[in-house]
Amino acid sequence: MNISHQKIDDINANIIVELTPEDYNPTVDKAIKDQAKKAKLPGFRPGLVPTGHIRRTFGKSILFDEVNRIINDKISEYIGEQKLEVLGQPLPKEEADVTYNWDFKDTFKFNYEIGLAPEFDVPFTAETEFIEYDIKADDATLQERIKNLRRSYGKMTNPEVSEEGDVLYAALKQDKEEGIEKTTSIRTDIIEDAKIKKSLVGLKKEDTVKIDVKKAFKVADLARILDVTEEEAENLDVTKFELTVQNINRLEESDLNQEFFDKLFPAGEVTTEEQFNAKVTEEVENLFKQNSAQKLRNDMYTFGMDKADTKFPETFLKKWLKATNPNLSEQEIEEGFADFISNLKWTIIENRVVTANNLEVKYDEVVNLAKERIYAQIKMYNMNEEPTDEQLGQFALQLLSDREQANRLFEEVKALKVFDKLKSTVKIKSKKIDYDKFEKLDK
Known part of the structure; x- marks a missing residue:
């Protein structure tokens, strides 16, 4: 077996592998014998299929598999021995004018493209x-964290009048005939538009306001609220919705007491x-x-x-x-x-x-x-x-x-x-x- 590589330039090269019958036939013969021991074919007792029958019936496919396995193994060994810093894996080059009989007598010659890692120094030194x-x-970050912890262990209440940060359980109705209607919970703290957020403060049950949902919510939030896909939310033909409050939910912060600690x-x-x-x-x-x-x-x-x-x-x-x-x-x-x-x-x-x-x-x-x-x-x-x-x-x-x-x-x-x-x-x-x-x- 001969294997070598030729540099095209600093980052491209070819690996050439030449395989003679003496290189692959011992391995192929062993694979055929192993197949004969395992084969279950009509007319033969299990494990007693003649190797000649296996060679005639499956020989070419076994030869093909073994040649490929040998080549892949030898290329990997060669890359390691030559310390080639290869990118990806070698790719076989198509040779239009080369054909093989696959009759256990061929001398195979294969050409593979490889990409090489470029040479450069690792740019980190004692002077870097x-x-x-x-x-x-x-203080603002600490207070926000403390607020979140207190709310996580707080209790839910249902006040009469909404405040900023409340969750509104509300009915949404698209401002057109046979439009989208959905009853859902809406976190007012995720509303993007300041004017819309302010319009939802001071509401009571059964109060109604009109909002532009595309201005109010990010596409992902709007899709979840309306129970539609993000694409459907993005392409709403009418973005004005009537919002009717059905309930107001507020998470009261936990007291700073021993139970909370x-x-x-x-x-x-x-x-x-x-x-x-x-x-x-x-x-x-x-x-x-x-x-x-x-x-x-x-x-x-x-x-x-x-x-x-x-x-x-x-x-x-x-x-x-x-x-x-x-x-x-x-x-x-x-x-x-x-x-x-x-x-x-x-x-x-x-x-x-x-x-x-x-x-x-x-x-x-x-x-x-x-x-x-x-x-x-x-x-x-x-x-x-x-x-x-x-x-x-x-x-x-x-x-x-x-x-x-x-x-x-x-x-x-x-x-x-x-x-x-x-x-x-x-x-x-x-x-x-x-x-x-x-x-x-x-x-």
Whole structure:
């Protein structure tokens, strides 16, 4: 067997594989014998089908499968041995003037296109500088969080007159004959238009107002309220609706008392409003650490994309995308190609950091990340619930039994390791900032 590659340019190459009968016949003979032992054919006892019959009946298909398997295995080995940084997978080139008899005597010669990762240095050095923000909770953010917590454990009332933030149970009727009629709950806090929101304050049961629903709601919210598709909501021919109040629902905030504190935290851990405020501040600022880390990752990503200015084998990659996703149209490939190249560029940077620093993703690390994600989800719905490590472990194993979820978490662990390595490589300056100002960054 001969296998070699020829560079077309820095990012495109061909792999040529030549296979003689001596290379493939021993493997084909073994496959035919194995098939004979397993075959169940009329006129033969199970496991006693003559190999000659298998060769005559199925020989060409077995030969085809084995040749392809040998070639794929050898190409993978060759790429590893030659340390070729290949993008996608090799694609066979069509040879219009080459035909084979598939009679176990052919010498096969196959040509494959490959795309090569471009050469560039990972653009992160000890001289590269980034800012890591230490985000502080401003009063407005804290008060909003406290309000949401109090409402989460509050009680529902039915006042006579509506106020801002109430939920109206109301009948909506489109302003045309045989128009849409729907009785539904409407959260006034999601209304986009300030005038419309104000018009729903001070209403009583049976009061009626007319509103323009396209101005009042986002398309997704309007589709849910009217129980139609988003396309139907987007294309309403008449957007004026009559709204008739049938009931007013208000979620009253819970009192700041011991019963409320014990619903949120272990019993007796928080006994005063000051301690409660301190706990909420700690919780909010811990969440802000995630925002800060994400901002730093985004800044590193943007920096890497800008500095690693290089060319990719675009013609090959588009051909490979089409070959591996036959249902994609040419237009869809073109529309998503810029994002595909950006992701590919960052993946190359990540992989080079992993290789240069011998980073390794261990199974226990993936399990621990799964447990962290599950714990955060549980606490989101019940701050007072403390799952045991054994429970988290069971949930994590269930999650990782899904291959897609397992791959996603593996890639996330790898990304975190690369991020930590880059942080230790570059200069990081810490800067305190209020959350409201942090939100305005990059806008």
